[in-house]
Amino acid sequence: MKYRINNIKCLLVIALSFGSMLNAQDKKTKRAKADFNSYAYAEAIESYEELVKEGYTSEEIHKNLGDAYYQKGDYNASAYWYEQLFAEPQINVDTEYLYKYAQTLKSSGNYELSHVWMQKFAEQKKGDIRAFKFQENKDYLDKIKENSQRYDIKNIPVNSASADFAPSFFGEQLIFSTARDTGRILKSVHKWNNKPFTNLYTTKVTENGEFSVAERLSKKLNKKTHESSTAFTKDGSTVYFTRNNSKNGNFLRDKEGLSRLKIYRATLNDGEWEDIMELPFNSENYSVAHPTLSNDEKKLYFASDMPGTYGQSDIFVVDINEDGTFGTPKNLGNEINTESRETFPFITEDEVLYFASDGHPGLGGLDIFATKIDDMDALYILNVGEPVNSVQDDFSFILDQKLKKGYFASSREGGVGSDDIYSFTETRSLDLQCRTELTGVVKDGKTGEPLKDADIKVYNSKNELVSGSNTNGTGMFTTEGNCAKGNYKILAFKKDYEEGEKTVVTEKGKDFNDIEIILTQIDKSAPVGTDLAKYLNIDPIYFDFDEYFIREDASVSINKVLAYLNEFPSVKVEVRSHTDSRANDVYNKNLSTKRAKATADYLIKKGISSDRITYEGYGETALVNNCSNNVPCSKESHQLNRRSEFIVVE
Template sequence: MKKIIYTFLGLATMTAVVNAQEKKINKANQNYKDYAYAPAIDSYEKLIQDGYSKEEIFKNLGNANYVNANYQEATKWYEQLFQLENTSIDPEFMYRYAQTLKSLEKYVESDVWMQKFKAAKSQDQRAIKFGENLEYLDNIEANSNRYDIKNLAINSKESDFAPSMTNEMLVFSTARDSGLTSRKIHEWNNKAFLNLYKATANEQGDYVSASKLSKALNKKTHESSTAFTKDGNTVYFTRNNSENGKFSRDENGVSRLKIYKATLAEGEWINITELPFNGDNYSVAHPTLNKEETKLYFASDMPGTLGESDIFFVNINPDGSYSAPVNLGEKINTESRETFPFITQDNKLYFTSDGHPGLGGLDVFVTNLENSHKPSIENIGRPINSEEDDFSFIFNEETKKGFFASNRDGGQGDDDIYSFIENKALDLNCHIKIAGVIKDMETGALLAKAEVMVYNGANEIITKGITGNDGSFSLDGDCAKGDYKLVATKEDYNQGDKMFATIAAKDITDVELSLEKTRRAAPIGTDLAKYLDIVPIYFDFDKSFIREDAKVSMEKVLAYLREFPEVHVQVRSHTDSRANDWYNEGLSVRRAKSTAAYLISQGIAEERISYKGFGETELTNECSNEVICSKEKHQANRRSEFIVVK
């Protein structure tokens, strides 16, 4: 972002005029130390032309270009830094280099350096968020193409950004018409100081002309980032620390940012006062109000900040006083820059960051503050975000319209303001897909109409469903990181469960759970051969001994009888229709007795087993006397059954 103000020390000014011709390295270092990056860059480049090649020069050149959003230049100097021999590379340079590579659309190379950064600083929030979202480009793509954007006609050749709305009027910050004398140029980037301007749309809805907002608000300082109350009578805005409209500097010559408040009376802005939580040794900037106007959100590098700048809020008390600032925490803030917050009427927080995975430079992100215990941080995607800096996003959820600023190619100036219309909302309820199959443990068969439920760590059901005919299920689950339990139930099966974990809100699509059939005592009259789904006990023609192939089925009957010792069965045996009736009746009795004897020989109590022969009286098919049938059909009638009688 080449406009100056998004990084807090970006408004640093020097107590003495920099000699543009200074070439000595100590002077260049002093410029860099004093945040006079434009002359520092010039001096360093001349030193390199004169043959200097030092680690400190490449570091400072990379950083000076980085904070001024000259990412291509920053990449060049970081590359030369890494090529130096015997150089101990601070992981922060790895991170910044990875960011600059993104701005050149070198995402594969960027990810390689992010992996190096992650290995060097595994506990850094930026490393953690990268590791949890390795498919960040796919996620950004999924969130993209939801906006139509348009460059505003009121943009100038200078920096225009930080839009806000009040009573149908667009207010923004700009470096236009500030004069070009040396006292009105600050040396962060050799650009003019900022003033607040206003514009009103014409009948076609276009903004074609702009004018200064108010002399009372615009002083000989930077002014930007306004937030108006709904009635338009109070404004919070960002300004350099000042006294009587002039810069007030700290002992290092740095003028910090502060938030000021003003009220409107008879068309004039009066009672301009700075807020009590400002400080002379840190910056506070970019205010925004919640719907109820009971909280003021802002960005700051005050003590307690996690990174270069964090997002905070204060409560606005009924008497007009303010609570102590509260940091939004590491779910939102990282070790880099989180800034330009904006709160919608539905309590969604849009903010700018180069610490969360993005496309390059500063990107716009959103989270639902109603889900503060498990916030989903979403990159809102293209075309709002680009490989350059995209920031100061505001949005009216009712009209689906808004504005943002960007220094992308194709604009009119350093930073341009764009209007947009949202065509499709982004779901921030943080869901993932939990999918898989339920099977029979013994056979592997897919089980239809099994009930599937997912429990969270507090043993609460968060989602449930029923498997389809193919045994599959697909549920809309909770994306909060943690351990979960999937439980499946089905009639005639024991309940089964399986633990799984969600990481980085990724879909879980390969869950497989097998259920064991429930062993219950079958009701009286049940044929255990059918109940246990076993191959029938068949006999050879005119034989009564138990065949070897039948013993497999017999073992399952034995297992059932051992599991349910109260069950009594009657073995009922049958013959085919060949031979005469009285012979077949005797043969069936011998078969029944042989089957019962086998069960008893395997340890089943004799009193639990009875037997009876039925001859050819209960055939399973049409193969009665004088009917010609195949061997297979006759075989089907030579069988034993196990009927539960008690």
């Protein structure tokens, strides 16, 4: 009996101890989850890793540890915990974790395995912008290598042991954001990474590249909140800057406990920053940050996760009106923005947009990309390559285009603090002209033999000449499109041959090969009395009702007559113009004469001698159908009579 009682006591103690252990585990799990959900990632990591040391693991622990390190920018640690997550049997998590794991693997240089997981992501999420960009750029590492080694970089001496980032130009000064303040006020500890909140500092930069001791900017700009990412007008009188949502210098938080980022504007009066106001498109429910001004200072670019954002943050633009008010922010679109982070925009004088992204193919973490935004239909986004980009976060790039010098921030190894500012000199300019290569062959239609020395011209869908070239000794040609997605018309010309044409439909930036153009040999000059419109098999030269200007579609046909006249310089033609039967005979006679003269003038302006061109207006005297006076006809039938002819007279 005594033995049984002692045994029961032991079991009770074990049960109580086990219950106590479960209770402790539950408390730690709840505390870790609460820290994670309130974005206190440093504390969440500490709590979760204590649980792991004690032998507790779960899908939630692995996910949250991976995410917490991801948010802190520690991608190597994040990759480790994502690896543990996917090692669990029968794992079924959101496909976004496939992308995150692929991204973090790059930071350890494991691109091969990263591509394996990226392929899994692309297969499961085919509609994703990032998946499309990966599938279309499998050779992105080779392209990055080609674009690398364009910059000489240096770690600048004003960096601290804390985070220093977001440089901007302000005359001879370099303004930047830093976390070097001690954080002696408890509220100024940033719970995302256990670092003090950032303030704005300034340092003077000499022509020799020397830096003065960094000092804090005005107290009017620096409060007990984050301040970062400034953009100054050229005259130095206005600054746009980023600050947490605040009131009287203290935090204001949303329902989730987040103090969102906002852009503010301040004016310099007698050396003091005053009239600080937040921009009207800020919100308590989303962040607006990292402003930069266009060269004419009429547009403000920024990053935000406002409604209409594709991913975690996108680049937006808003018009600045002459009275200082603002238009409606516009998303720059999914050529630039992805489902991940696009942030820290900067615009140069030549409208080159630099921005940081972890959604476009890169080396790891945030990479810096560039694109010309003066033609949104032909955007070509370029990774600026090493050494500016690394396997860690690289961001907040700025450039003085005239001096070819600038700054950026990076969390790469070897720095002084967690984020450091680096200066750079651009030794080789970026080539941001996107090109579509078109290759093919021109052949004789009768013999099939290749034709050398044929002229090649490429026109886009707007009938604008894009490029040209000539065929070589084997009839081959290589020329370019201008990168925009759409139709390209490729024309081939050769003496004694009819013009050949091929239309191709290309994707943006995608090469088009194996184009074959067949040319048919033509007889020598046409005999007297020949209508070149029929002889050259061109579309009739039609005119609009009661008009005599050359329509855009008509110019294509006239240009074929022009080519013929250039090929046979002894030929003379009479331009004969006709009208429909509407209006009276005298009026139509005058109108047709104007049309004939307009057609003749077009050829003369293109270089044909005036003594080779005569013209005559025939009014409604030579109708091609029965649509004479008082005969009811359709508009289309009348259109057939409004035409020009080219009759060989000598």
